[in-house]
Amino acid sequence: MESKFHAFMFPWFGYGHMTAFLHLANKLAEKGHKITFLLPKKAKKQLEPLNLFPNCIFFHTITIPSVDGLPVGAETTSDIPISSGSFLASAMDRTRNQVEEAVSKGKPDLIFFDFAHWIPEIAREYGAKSVNFVTISAACVAISFVPGRSPDDLAVPPHGYPSSKVLLRGQETKCLSFLSYPFGDGTTFYERIMIGLKNCDVISIRTCKEMEGKFCDYIESQFQRKVLLTGPMLPEPDNSKPLEDKWRHWLSQFEPGSVIYCALGSQIILEKDQFQELCLGMEMSGLPFLVAVKPPKGSLKIQEALPKGFEERVKGRGVVWGGWVQQPLILAHPSIGCFVSHCGFGSMWEALVNDCQIVFIPHLGEQIFNTRLMSEELEVSVEVKREETGWFSKESLCGAVRSVMDNDSELGNLVRRNHAKWKESLVSSRLMNGYVSKFIEALQKLV
Known part of the structure; x- marks a missing residue:
């Protein structure tokens, strides 16, 4: 009979991370393994249905x-x-005593973590194995985190890096400048991730x-x-909760495969002028569209930031x-015929x-690597062209959407075929x- 293990999970306090860990927990629980999931009180209510x-x-x-x-x-x-x-x-690091106490009582075989770089020390002390669960693309890890390199080296691919396509270009290296920023007490983001990768028992x-x-x-x-x-x-697929009536009714008015859906994740808040350019690019496409983004900087509500006359024109x-x-x-x-996204790993x-x-x-470093992987290695998507400053125009957005939605487009047909495969x-x-x-099986051998 297969031995059952008890795993602790302690993800970063971001919903993209917590839901990824919970999807994995569901897969382990389905096989009868026990999971203790450590999370902030507020997050419990949102994650319980999952x-x-x-x-x-x-x-x-x-x-x-x-x-x-x-x-x-x-x-x-x-x-x-x-x-x-x-x-x-810093707040996460200061929960260490609570985590340690839970581990000492729960006696897990495994502890899954990502940003809490001190978990391997606790795991060793209490006889558990530590598993660093990476929820971003391997392509991104392979260039951003390499022993012996520093964040300053990112403009040049590391020796032996396995792709010439999944790279940053010119101004984009600025997107990874956050790696050098302080992230918690006395550690940079880069150090935090590197320590976790170097000290864990296994990387997943x-x-x-x-x-x-x-x-x-x-x-x-x-x-x-x-x-x-x-x-x-x-x-x-969660069949217990159907799509809200208002969206179901609204979408059902349109031909199959004709609507553009645009969403840029929970962390991206655009400048007002870039937000307006996004709206105008959607309008310019001539296609029906649903844009779900946070209000831009300086605006409390979406409506107050829309371009002049926009609502009337696209009614x-x-x-x-x-x-x-x-x-x-x-x-x-x-x-839905087209998804315009920031290419966070979950959305990807x-x-x-x-x-x-x-x-x-x-928008952010990891998303650029994911986009290159999808658009240039796998050729299943199209990236919106930007200026050196990072600005994208309504014309470049509309052009990218049109290039994949037009049935006579060579590029559209290529990405459609590859995506289907x-x-x-x-x-x-x-x-x-x-x-x-x-x-x-590998985890059972580990414990």
């Missing part, structure tokens, strides 16, 4: 201490601007070898650590929404397993289950 195995996955809430600079009551990245991440990291990455095998091999050789792949870890075919939407269900709607997988065409406007292999339950089984 816990498919409450008999095996137990939420253990952590009290987030107050830190100078962190707004009162802030517990997750969605409570703060992206520039305040360091204060939240949410990807598959079919897509990123050469990058995973490179990471394994650089860190001299076993790299285990979980596969894409896609969430199970009936275009909606700009400043609140949360059910992204997986919207992407699965037959009317969601794009791949749906039928819509894919256009990316990356990848989707077919990724949604095959055989591929997903194969990765999960191998992953669990």
Whole structure:
């Protein structure tokens, strides 16, 4: 009989990280393994509906201490601007005693972590193995985190880096300047991630070898650590909650495959002029569209920031929404024909397993690597062209959308064919289950 293990999970307090860990927890729990999931109190309420195995996955809430600079009551990245991440990291580090106490009582076999670089020390002390669960692309890790290099070297690919296509260009190196920023007490973001990768017992990455095998091999050789792949870890379709009526009715007015859906993730807040350019690019496409982004800087509501006369001109075919939407269900709607995204790793997988065409406007370093992987290595998407300053124009956005939506476009047909092939292999339950089984087998050998 297979031995069952008890794993602790302690992800960074960002919903993209916590949900990725919880998808993995569901896969482990499905095979009968026990998971204790450490998370801030506020996050518990939002994550509980995603816990498919409450008999095996137990939420253990952590009290987030107050830190100078962190707004009162802030517990997750969605409570703060992206520039305040360091204060939240300090708060996370100051939960170490609570984590240690939970570990000493719970006696786990494994502890999964990402940003809490001190977890390997606690794991060793209590006889557990530490697993660094990477929720960004292997391509990004392979260039950003290499032993013996510093963040200043990022303009030049490291020796033996396995791709000439998944690289930063010119001004884009500035996007990774955050690696050198303080992130928590006495550590930079770069040091935090490197310490975790160097000190863990095993590295696991949410990807598959079919897509990123050469990058995973490179990471394994650089860190001299076993790299285990979980596969894409896609969430199970949640059929218990249908798409909200207002969106279902609105989308159903349009032809199949004709609507553009645009979303840039929970952390990206555009400058007002760039937000207006995005709206005008959608209008210029001539296609129906749903844009779900946060209000731009300096605006409390979306409506007050829209271009003059815009709402009147696009009435009936275009909606700009400043609140949360059910992204997986919207992407699965037959009317959606194109997904315009920032290419965060979660959105990247969601794009791949749906039928819509894919256009990316990356903003942060990791998103640029993901975009290059998708647009240049796999050729399943198109990247919106930007100026040296990072600005994208309504014309470049409209042009990218048109290039994939036009049935006579050579580029559109190429990415459509490639995307269809990848989707077919990724949604095959055989591929997903194969990765999960191998992953669990490797973990059992580890403990």
